[in-house]
Amino acid sequence: MSSLSSIVRMEQLSALISEKEKLLTDFLASKELEAPSLSVDELAKLEVSPDDNKSFKARTELIKATRELHDIFLGPRETLMALAWGLQAIWEFKIAEAVPTNGYIRFEELSVKIEECTGKTILPFQFQILLRHAMTNQIFYEPQKGWVAHTQMSRLLATNPKSNAWVGFMTGDLFPAFANVVNAMKKSPGSQEPNETGVNVAYSQDLPFYDFVQLDKGCAMRYSRAIESHGSSEGTDILHGVVDGYPWANLGDATVVDMGGNMGYVSVAIAEVFPKLKFVVQDTKGMRSAEPLARVPQSLRDRVELTIHDFFDVQPIVAKAYLFRHVFHSFPDKYSIKILQSLVPALRKGARIIINNGMLPEPGTLSYVDERSIRTLDVVMLTVTNSRERELNDWRKLFRDADPRYKFLRAWKPSKSQLWFIEAEWNP
Numbered sequence: 231m232s233s234l235s236s237i238v239r240m241e242q243l244s245a246l247i248s249e250k251e252k253l254l255t256d257f258l259a260s261k262e263l264e265a266p267s268l269s270v271d272e273l274a275k276l277e278v279s280p281d282d283n284k285s286f287k288a289r290t291e292l293i294k295a296t297r298e299l300h301d302i303f304l305g306p307r308e309t310l311m312a313l314a315w316g317l318q319a320i321w322e323f324k325i326a327e328a329v330p331t332n333g334y335i336r337f338e339e340l341s342v343k344i345e346e347c348t349g350k351t352i353l354p355f356q357f358q359i360l361l362r363h364a365m366t367n368q369i370f371y372e373p374q375k376g377w378v379a380h381t382q383m384s385r386l387l388a389t390n391p392k393s394n395a396w397v398g399f400m401t402g403d404l405f406p407a408f409a410n411v412v413n414a415m416k417k418s419p420g421s422q423e424p425n426e427t428g429v430n431v432a433y434s435q436d437l438p439f440y441d442f443v444q445l446d447k448g449c450a451m452r453y454s455r456a457i458e459s460h461g462s463s464e465g466t467d468i469l470h471g472v473v474d475g476y477p478w479a480n481l482g483d484a485t486v487v488d489m490g491g492n493m494g495y496v497s498v499a500i501a502e503v504f505p506k507l508k509f510v511v512q513d514t515k516g517m518r519s520a521e522p523l524a525r526v527p528q529s530l531r532d533r534v535e536l537t538i539h540d541f542f543d544v545q546p547i548v549a550k551a552y553l554f555r556h557v558f559h560s561f562p563d564k565y566s567i568k569i570l571q572s573l574v575p576a577l578r579k580g581a582r583i584i585i586n587n588g589m590l591p592e593p594g595t596l597s598y599v600d601e602r603s604i605r606t607l608d609v610v611m612l613t614v615t616n617s618r619e620r621e622l623n624d625w626r627k628l629f630r631d632a633d634p635r636y637k638f639l640r641a642w643k644p645s646k647s648q649l650w651f652i653e654a655e656w657n658p
């Protein structure tokens with residue numbers, strides 16, 4: 231945050247916005263690319279990849295600077311109050327699905343359509359309350375008084391099952407947990423137990439998050455799709471983060487055990503590019519319904535196997551490498567150490583432990599977008615599992631505390647990824 235006087239700061243931000251905006255429009259013109267828009271008839275996303283170094287950086291600087299300028303003009307009280315309320319109702323009543331993908335619909339017709347599709351009664355005036363508020367956040371718009379149409383954001387909710395699951399999981403399943411994280415912190419100060427969290431207080435139950443999620447098939451499916459959505463978002467996409475980010479070919483003809491591998495989409499993506507690798511994807515029983523099994527493409531079924539294994543039990547499979555993607559941030563040290571110790575009986579000299587996870591930075595050293603993303607995830611982990619993201623030295627210590635025969639090898643961040651690789655070797 232700048233300590234400059236506000237006028238100088240506003241001028242500085244305005245100059246930066248116009249400089250970066252020019253840089254981006256020149257870039258788009260040079261590549262004959264269109265600019266994105268919130269209108270559904272136009273381009274959804276700015277086509278700029280991390281390879282276009284300057285333009286990519288200009289975009290993240292623009293996101294930060296326009297947000298800061300917006301908040302300065304809006305003022306602190308209004309900025310605090312402008313939250314995206316109402317998204318839960320939009321998801322629950324399937325309102326986005328009821329709005330035509332490319333046309334308009336009246337509030338009255340929407341009411342009839344929702345009642346037909348969901349059996350739930352919402353009166354036109356209630357739609358007006360919810361949707362006109364959502365419109366202040368660019369979710370839907372009103373092309374003519376009394377009519378509703380999609381913007382890019384609302385249409386995504388209607389047409390992208392993973393984004394839809396993300397919104398449902400966050401606003402439906404986890405919203406009560408976020409509202410109760412403070413109660414959980416007051417009830418069990420400093421707890422490192424996975425069943426003393428905001429989720430436990432919110433739902434008055436004693437199960438750790440992952441067991442709780444699996445009690446209800448719908449919730450388990452929303453959760454899986456939501457993390458898949460997270461895994462395909464900017465900076466965490468599997469191709470750039472995992473497939474290109476690790477030298478998989480160096481493993482040769484090898485078996486990789488993907489521990490806590492959920493529906494197997496990470497292993498599938500790696501297997502598609504590295505034909506010498508076989509994958510055993512382990513997860514808990516509740517994650518093994520017919521849908522995940524069917525999602526392994528036929529052509530890969532001899533190399534990607536979805537199995538059931540609890541990683542707190544002794545690992546039965548001897549393999550060259552064990553992959554943990556987005557797993558350890560869900561477990562406080564006490565439990566992460568147990569996971570690493572349960573692996574020991576299967577380890578042979580030289581076996582690799584490959585972790586793909588967020589890494590906490592020194593404050594202020596990342597771009598605004600990347601820092602916001604990892605700090606948000608840190609809060610989510612605290613809310614649902616009493617765990618946290620880790621700094622580099624925390625990873626070294628984790629291996630040391632689990633067993634001194636783990637040799638920490640290296641940690642690196644692939645250039646197009648927000649996630650890091652952390653690698654250790656079994657060295658008895």
Ligand SMILES: C[S@@+](CC[C@H](N)C(=O)[O-])C[C@H]1O[C@@H](n2cnc3c(N)ncnc32)[C@H](O)[C@@H]1O
Pocket residue numbers: 440457458461489490491492493496512513514517539540541542554555556557560
């Ligand atoms: C955050 S998700 C990560 C999934 C996947 N690796 C990815 O990168 O998207 C954590 C996964 O760990 C699984 N999990 C949680 N507890 C487990 C346990 N005790 N044994 C095996 N898997 C577990 C969950 O079911 C979930 O699929």
